[in-house]
Amino acid sequence: MSIPFVDLKAQLRSIEGEIRGAIDTILENTSFIGGKPVAEFESAFASYVGARFAVGTSSGTSALQLALVSCGIGRGDEVITVPNTFIATTEAITQAGASIRFVDVEPVCYNMDPNALEDAITAKTRCILPVHLFGQPADMGPILEIAEKRGLVVIADCAQAHGALYQGKKLGSLGRAVCYSFYPGKNLGAYGDAGALVTSDEQVASHVRLMVDHGRVEKHDHTIEGFNHRLDAIQAAILSVKLRHLEGWLEKRRRAAALYKEKLHGLPLILPKEGEGRRHVYHLFVVLSEERDRLRERLAAKGVATGLHYPIPVHLLKAYRHLGHRPGSFPHAERVASQGLSLPMYAELTETQIDEVAGALREALHV
Numbered sequence: 431m432s433i434p435f436v437d438l439k440a441q442l443r444s445i446e447g448e449i450r451g452a453i454d455t456i457l458e459n460t461s462f463i464g465g466k467p468v469a470e471f472e473s474a475f476a477s478y479v480g481a482r483f484a485v486g487t488s489s490g491t492s493a494l495q496l497a498l499v500s501c502g503i504g505r506g507d508e509v510i511t512v513p514n515t516f517i518a519t520t521e522a523i524t525q526a527g528a529s530i531r532f533v534d535v536e537p538v539c540y541n542m543d544p545n546a547l548e549d550a551i552t553a554k555t556r557c558i559l560p561v562h563l564f565g566q567p568a569d570m571g572p573i574l575e576i577a578e579k580r581g582l583v584v585i586a587d588c589a590q591a592h593g594a595l596y597q598g599k600k601l602g603s604l605g606r607a608v609c610y611s612f613y614p615g616k617n618l619g620a621y622g623d624a625g626a627l628v629t630s631d632e633q634v635a636s637h638v639r640l641m642v643d644h645g646r647v648e649k650h651d652h653t654i655e656g657f658n659h660r661l662d663a664i665q666a667a668i669l670s671v672k673l674r675h676l677e678g679w680l681e682k683r684r685r686a687a688a689l690y691k692e693k694l695h696g697l698p699l700i701l702p703k704e705g706e707g708r709r710h711v712y713h714l715f716v717v718l719s720e721e722r723d724r725l726r727e728r729l730a731a732k733g734v735a736t737g738l739h740y741p742i743p744v745h746l747l748k749a750y751r752h753l754g755h756r757p758g759s760f761p762h763a764e765r766v767a768s769q770g771l772s773l774p775m776y777a778e779l780t781e782t783q784i785d786e787v788a789g790a791l792r793e794a795l796h797v
């Protein structure tokens with residue numbers, strides 16, 4: 431038995447004709463930067479996530495950087511985010527010139543804890559940056575309410591939650607800017623690096639559009655300094671094909687998650703829980719166990735690949751030594767980091783494979 435953690439080849443096989451056709455068209459047109467494929471994807475993606483505008487970017491990381499800069503966050507400002515995320519979230523804050531302030535996460539859903547938020551706000555706080563981790567929306571109602579009351583900007587990191595819903599709403603409208611990654615393994619993945627920023631604020635959208643392309647309005651006319659953070663045409667064409675399949679894939683992920691929950695029920699593991707009114711899209715299916723490392727080894731020996739997201743919470747990474755945090759600073763985030771084990775999860779995962787993973791786990795747990 432051999433069960434991969436993700437199976438990008440299985441997904442490619444199911445859409446191979448469409449993908450090769452889309453790439454061929456770009457090759458024939460030799461129009462690799464910008465143009466129709468990018469504009470078409472941006473418009474389809476904006477409407478899918480419920481925002482007025484989408485701007486394609488070179489990665490999720492660049493989308494986060496541009497979001498902060500375009501919302502006017504910079505030197506002297508403080509941005510509040512969570513410690514259990516990928517370092518891209520906090521890199522973007524530093525690169526915008528702002529400083530990072532962490533709040534802990536909810537003990538059950540592992541996302542930004544709105545109850546911890548108000549105490550973390552200082553006179554310098556300008557922005558709240560929740561992360562919709564593992565595919566589950568953060569509790570955006572109270573987060574947006576606190577932001578509104580305190581006059582703060584909300585920028586969301588939605589790199590893991592394409593298609594998730596909060597109180598029936600797509601996440602693209604919850605925040606001034608919402609940032610997506612299309613890293614190949616994400617729920618909507620390109621065949622290389624790619625990302626997007628969505629917003630319903632016209633000023634933010636036009637500023638980001640300038641920033642991704644050297645501040646250029648048209649050829650030779652640069653009104654500001656920007657970056658080269660563009661989404662390329664081949665990735666955009668691939669993403670347009672895949673976007674049409676996304677809802678079907680998310681349903682399959684949710685079905686796989688339901689099967690896992692049924693088959694792992696009663697084992698000494700903490701299973702993922704969906705917060706009320708939150709449609710989790712299971713980018714990752716993360717179980718918690720105090721024996722995480724031992725389980726991971728036993729599963730590997732049985733051919734079941736697993737992942738860790740993320741074993742060192744951001745506040746304890748060497749890169750952030752200067753912030754002076756210690757183990758114990760954010761206990762809920764630290765618990766997910768030390769006990770979380772990501773099981774194989776992708777749309778093509780079969781019930782037989784899920785049975786095998788569950789069997790291997792049962793054996794490893796000696797039950």
Ligand SMILES: *Cc1c(COP(=O)(O)O)cnc(C)c1O
Pocket residue numbers: 489490491492515516518519561587589590610611612613623624625
């Ligand atoms: C993947 C990811 C990013 C970064 O996206 P890239 O496209 O790899 O730059 C940022 N935040 C989170 C939570 C992610 O999972």
